[in-house]
Amino acid sequence: MTIVGMTGNEAVAYAVKQSKVDIVAAYPITPQTIMVERFSKYVADGEVHTGYVCVESEHSAMSACIGASLTGARVFTATASQGLALMHEMLYIASGLRCPIVMGVANRALSAPLNIHGDHSDMMGSRDSGWVQIYAENAQEAYDWTIMAFKIAEERDVQLPVSVNLDGFIITHCMEGVDVLEDEAVNRFLQTRKPLFTLDPEKPITFGAMCLADYYFEFKRQQVEAMQNARRALDRVCKEYKDIRGKNYGILETYEMEDAQAAIICLGSTAGTAREVAHELRGQGKKVGVVKLWLYRPFPIEEVISALKDVKALAVFDKAISFGAPYGALCSDMVSAFYALRESPKIFNVIFGLGGRDVQPSEIAFVFNEALETAKTGVVKEKTMFLGVRD
Amino acid sequence: MVTLKELSTDELFASGHKLCAGCGEGIINRMTLKALRGPTIIVSATGCSEVASTAYPFTSWCLSWVHVAFENAAAVASGVVEAYKAMARRGAWKKHVDVIAMAGDGGTYDIGIQALSGALERRTDFLYICYDNEAYMNTGIQRSGATPHGAETTTSPAGSVIPGKPEWKKDLIGICAAHGIEYAATACPAYWNDYMTKVRKGLEVNGPAVIDVLSPCPLGWRHESARSIEVVRRAVETRYFPVYEFERGKYKLNIKVSQPKSVEEFLKLQGRFRHLFYPTYRKDIIDEIQQNVDSNWNRILKLCEQS
Numbered sequence: 074m075t076i077v078g079m080t081g082n083e084a085v086a087y088a089v090k091q092s093k094v095d096i097v098a099a100y101p102i103t104p105q106t107i108m109v110e111r112f113s114k115y116v117a118d119g120e121v122h123t124g125y126v127c128v129e130s131e132h133s134a135m136s137a138c139i140g141a142s143l144t145g146a147r148v149f150t151a152t153a154s155q156g157l158a159l160m161h162e163m164l165y166i167a168s169g170l171r172c173p174i175v176m177g178v179a180n181r182a183l184s185a186p187l188n189i190h191g192d193h194s195d196m197m198g199s200r201d202s203g204w205v206q207i208y209a210e211n212a213q214e215a216y217d218w219t220i221m222a223f224k225i226a227e228e229r230d231v232q233l234p235v236s237v238n239l240d241g242f243i244i245t246h247c248m249e250g251v252d253v254l255e256d257e258a259v260n261r262f263l264q265t266r267k268p269l270f271t272l273d274p275e276k277p278i279t280f281g282a283m284c285l286a287d288y289y290f291e292f293k294r295q296q297v298e299a300m301q302n303a304r305r306a307l308d309r310v311c312k313e314y315k316d317i318r319g320k321n322y323g324i325l326e327t328y329e330m331e332d333a334q335a336a337i338i339c340l341g342s343t344a345g346t347a348r349e350v351a352h353e354l355r356g357q358g359k360k361v362g363v364v365k366l367w368l369y370r371p372f373p374i375e376e377v378i379s380a381l382k383d384v385k386a387l388a389v390f391d392k393a394i395s396f397g398a399p400y401g402a403l404c405s406d407m408v409s410a411f412y413a414l415r416e417s418p419k420i421f422n423v424i425f426g427l428g429g430r431d432v433q434p435s436e437i438a439f440v441f442n443e444a445l446e447t448a449k450t451g452v453v454k455e456k457t458m459f460l461g462v463r464d
Numbered sequence: 465m466v467t468l469k470e471l472s473t474d475e476l477f478a479s480g481h482k483l484c485a486g487c488g489e490g491i492i493n494r495m496t497l498k499a500l501r502g503p504t505i506i507v508s509a510t511g512c513s514e515v516a517s518t519a520y521p522f523t524s525w526c527l528s529w530v531h532v533a534f535e536n537a538a539a540v541a542s543g544v545v546e547a548y549k550a551m552a553r554r555g556a557w558k559k560h561v562d563v564i565a566m567a568g569d570g571g572t573y574d575i576g577i578q579a580l581s582g583a584l585e586r587r588t589d590f591l592y593i594c595y596d597n598e599a600y601m602n603t604g605i606q607r608s609g610a611t612p613h614g615a616e617t618t619t620s621p622a623g624s625v626i627p628g629k630p631e632w633k634k635d636l637i638g639i640c641a642a643h644g645i646e647y648a649a650t651a652c653p654a655y656w657n658d659y660m661t662k663v664r665k666g667l668e669v670n671g672p673a674v675i676d677v678l679s680p681c682p683l684g685w686r687h688e689s690a691r692s693i694e695v696v697r698r699a700v701e702t703r704y705f706p707v708y709e710f711e712r713g714k715y716k717l718n719i720k721v722s723q724p725k726s727v728e729e730f731l732k733l734q735g736r737f738r739h740l741f742y743p744t745y746r747k748d749i750i751d752e753i754q755q756n757v758d759s760n761w762n763r764i765l766k767l768c769e770q771s
Contacts, residue, residue: 129582133539140543274503
């Protein structure tokens with residue numbers, strides 16, 4: 074066991090180094106910059122064989138990644154916010170051409186107004202782009218998921234791009250003790266990529282042909298299959314990873330859910346605060362629990378139902394707004410998941426933390442208490458609560 | 465320079481594609497692939513050549529080919545070039561691979577110029593070929609930064625107030641040369657030997673090379689499809705399209721035109737300039753175009769003399 078002091082960005086860069094990536098094509102954007110700066114240093118010091126393509130925009134970053142991935146290379150990129158938005162067009166092509174690219178996303182608010190701090194507006198805006206989405210809670214998880222992400226993406230029946238999301242500044246810039254693996258252990262876990270098809274000059278192939286009404290639909294249907302395969306692949310990969318890491322990763326993580334009456338479900342760093350508050354409330358005899366989703370796309374319906382079916386009330390935390398929609402993205406998915414069930418927990422949405430607004434333990438305690446009240450009365454007072462906003 | 469007999473008899477751009485009769489792009493694709501020197505990957509931008517040659521499940525490309533999007537051929541090519549280098553460093557690949565990016569003038573002069581500039585600045589070892597048919601033809605003939613002054617397109621229609629495109633064509637070679645690259649050239653498929661020699665030169669350069677090749681479009685330029693090569697030859701003979709190259713800092717005129725025809729002889733072959741002749745003869749605009757042709761020619765001659 075080697076514990077190193079690292080920020081989330083540094084932990085991802087280190088994981089990418091150990092994953093023996095062939096190509097990194099990236100463009101700097103706050104709060105992702107340190108991820109690519111650290112990696113450039115590995116390249117400059119000759120510690121990796123990786124080609125670092127200093128592209129002139131995020132659009133070109135993803136374009137170069139797609140070209141490199143189709144050539145058979147293992148590819149990584151990283152971005153945030155406006156950068157991810159600029160990549161939007163290419164995200165769909167990366168998944169449509171079945172490129173197992175891994176991308177670190179330092180989640181950050183979208184302009185306007187301009188804001189550099191953390192929320193999930195960026196990745197939620199791309200949630201239908203065909204990328205597998207994983208959310209890390211801290212630097213350790215960002216490190217572990219980055220290594221696992223390559224293996225999930227490159228599985229034979231998956232061949233899809235994977236994003237590893239880490240909350241801007243809260244995870245990207247916070248120094249933590251990260252237990253890093255030996256290079257040898259990563260090598261054993263993550264072998265060289267074995268692509269199914271490549272742009273090989275000696276085996277002519279046409280990639281990116283035009284497909285109209287006669288074939289396009291079938292390609293999209295295959296992507297749906299691949300997404301479902303990704304969920305199973307994640308299970309397999311987590312089991313394998315446990316052998317070298319010792320920690321149980323998976324689709325989601327529960328805390329005090331056995332007899333919980335009210336629960337919070339959330340993504341990313343918020344889970345740590347929520348657990349801390351739940352622990353305190355448990356001390357006061359309140360039956361509350363927390364579900365942290367690691368995997369957001371493909372959305373694991375069965376697993377969330379199984380984790381939450383016995384609670385009476387559920388507060389769904391969304392760190393992004395879906396303007397004009399009934400709920401935030403995660404809450405919409407939760408409501409859909411429970412729709413077919415005869416008995417569903419009473420669900421309400423908590424929109425919070427936009428533009429990096431800090432969420433205090435007292436605020437989370439307030440939500441738990443509201444949820445407990447709902448559990449008791451069966452009445453949702455407020456369908457969507459904007460936590461910590463000045464009205 | 466090669467002789468016809470020395471040309472490869474391999475046809476790597478298969479017939480059966482859906483390009484229009486007389487389309488310059490099919491001719492250029494065929495010539496390009498006959499000038500290859502070894503293992504090659506083609507990166508294509510979205511455009512006529514792409515949609516007409518790869519309607520799934522068919523392809524005209526008998527070598528490895530990839531299309532990603534409209535504005536990013538140069539960026540995709542960068543990824544391919546660097547991936548081969550990286551895989552060679554870990555021993556997974558041994559041979560050199562040539563990479564050619566091909567895009568239309570819309571994908572080059574306009575929406576793709578940022579990606580092209582980035583790839584040139586990074587000294588990406590590739591050849592970038594722009595099929596310059598002077599408008600967005602694939603979407604139905606809209607004006608681009610390469611459309612000449614006075615030409616009618618569907619977004620620069622010849623109206624009663626504005627007679628075709630008011631602006632002038634961008635200087636792509638000047639833009640590329642300003643990046644300090646080793647090789648940039650214009651070419652015309654009427655001079656096949658000059659074009660194919662340039663393709664080979666562009667591949668041999670260690671770093672980026674750019675060729676802007678004039679590509680006749682019977683549909684967009686509105687001329688008879690059988691006269692495509694004649695029309696682009698006329699473009700050169702009138703000095704409308706100077707064929708020259710920029711090599712290691714030096715300019716060279718490749719096709720000398722000592723007794724040029726007037727630009728009118730080029731314009732009148734094409735329906736896109738018809739409004740300059742009918743219903744009224746717009747001498748003012750034609751003179752303006754002639755003056756521009758003359759000054760551009762003199763500018764290039766001066767660059768060649770200074771070299």
